Amino acid sequence: xxxxxxxxxxxxxxxxxxxxxxxxxxxxxxxxxxxxxxxxxxxxxxxxxxxxxxxxxxxxxxxxxxxxxxxxxxxxxxxxxxxxxxxxxxxxxxxxxxxxxxxxxxxxxxxxxxxxxxxxxxxxxxxxxxxxxxxxxxxxxxxxxxxxxxxxxxxxxxxxxxxxxxxxxxxxxxxxxxxxxxxxxxxxxxxxxxxxxxxxxxxxxxxxxxxxxxxxxxxxxxxxxxxxxxxxxxxxxxxxxxx
Numbered sequence: 001x002x003x004x005x006x007x008x009x010x011x012x013x014x015x016x017x018x019x020x021x022x023x024x025x026x027x028x029x030x031x032x033x034x035x036x037x038x039x040x041x042x043x044x045x046x047x048x049x050x051x052x053x054x055x056x057x058x059x060x061x062x063x064x065x066x067x068x069x070x071x072x073x074x075x076x077x078x079x080x081x082x083x084x085x086x087x088x089x090x091x092x093x094x095x096x097x098x099x100x101x102x103x104x105x106x107x108x109x110x111x112x113x114x115x116x117x118x119x120x121x122x123x124x125x126x127x128x129x130x131x132x133x134x135x136x137x138x139x140x141x142x143x144x145x146x147x148x149x150x151x152x153x154x155x156x157x158x159x160x161x162x163x164x165x166x167x168x169x170x171x172x173x174x175x176x177x178x179x180x181x182x183x184x185x186x187x188x189x190x191x192x193x194x195x196x197x198x199x200x201x202x203x204x205x206x207x208x209x210x211x212x213x214x215x216x217x218x219x220x221x222x223x224x225x226x227x228x229x230x231x232x233x234x235x236x237x238x239x240x241x242x243x
Contacts, residue, residue, distance in 0.1 A: 005120055007033040008051040010042055010069065011085070012060045020055070020108045029117040038062030039069030048077045049145040049162040053120040055104075058086040070100075081120045130178050132158070132168045143180060147197045148208075148216055151190040159214070161197065182236070185229045187218035195233040201226060 007024070011017040017035065024031055034051075036042040038060045054073070058066035070082055083102040101119055104112045129140035147159045151172035159165045176184075176192055185193050187208060197211040206223055207215040208230075218226045 003030060003121065003125075005029060005031040005052045005117060005124065006050070007031055007120075008036065008042055008046070008054045009033050010036045010039060010055065010060060010066060011057045012037045013057070016106055016108065020113070023108055023110055023113045024117075026110075027114060027117055029114070029121055031117065039064035039066065039072075042069060043072060046073060046076065047162050048080075049142065049160070051080060052124050053101075053116070054080060054082045055116075056082055056084050058084055081116075081123055083116045128180070130158075130175060132175065133170070134166065134168050143183065143194070144196070146194050147210055147212060148191060148193045148214070149175065150216075159212070161211075183233065185226060187216060187222050187226050191216050195230055196237075198230055201230060203227075 009017070009020065011020060021033070021035075024033060034045075039056075040062050042054075043064075054070070056066040056070055060066060064072075066084055066086075070084075073080065073082075081101040083104050084100050085104045085106060085108075087106045101123075102112075102116045104116065125140070127140075127142040127144070129142050130146065131138055131140055133139075141158060141160070145161050147161055149159070149172055150157045154169055155167045156170055156172050156175060157165065157167045172190065172192060176186060179192060183195055185195055187193060193208050193210070193216050199209045199211055201207070201218070201223075202209055202215070203223070205215065206218045206220060208218060208226070209215055
């Protein structure tokens with residue numbers, strides 16, 4: 001949500017891993033990282049929008065190669081930047097078929113790491129986002145990561161797909177001005193819903209049933225409008241997929 005990159009590292013060679021971590025710690029681009037010894041470990045915790053970049057060694061201990069791991073990740077997230085790391089170029093073509101951002105040869109160098117961090121930061125900052133003020137810092141939250149928002153007293157609670165929910169002081173009515181009308185709906189003065197994560201409308205309870213099983217209330221007078229907004233959204237999404 002900020003200009004700090006959150007990186008997932010799959011690397012099982014201790015010497016190479018230590019060199020990589022040193023380069024990341026010394027980088028001019030702020031970053032945090034989680035380290036995994038194999039693809040299975042990463043897949044256990046992977047969620048869309050949890051990481052801004054994956055540095056994936058192609059050859060690791062375990063049943064999954066880096067290529068196979070990323071194939072499985074792409075089923076969940078087709079856009080996350082991935083850089084494959086290896087001592088050989090044998091899999092270069094296959095890596096690009098998986099939309100790899102870069103192919104890094106070992107040993108790691110300052111130039112290659114700075115380059116991929118710069119590219120990943122550019123991609124992160126290109127995502128259509130909501131801008132919020134938090135702890136005195138302006139942060140960006142990708143619209144695609146927002147499930148819904150709720151006003152409660154003097155705070156707006158922002159519920160995220162990656163489960164890193166947070167709140168900010170302010171008014172939902174002000175944040176709503178930033179939302180794209182075609183993908184968000186305001187069913188109530190205290191709520192804004194991302195239609196991408198609506199499973200269905202419960203007409204009896206008058207609520208959106210969200211992907212995370214939360215029920216978001218819909219005002220009685222907005223029920224017909226909400227139903228049409230969801231139908232229009234689903235139709236347009238289907239139309240885009242069929243192009």
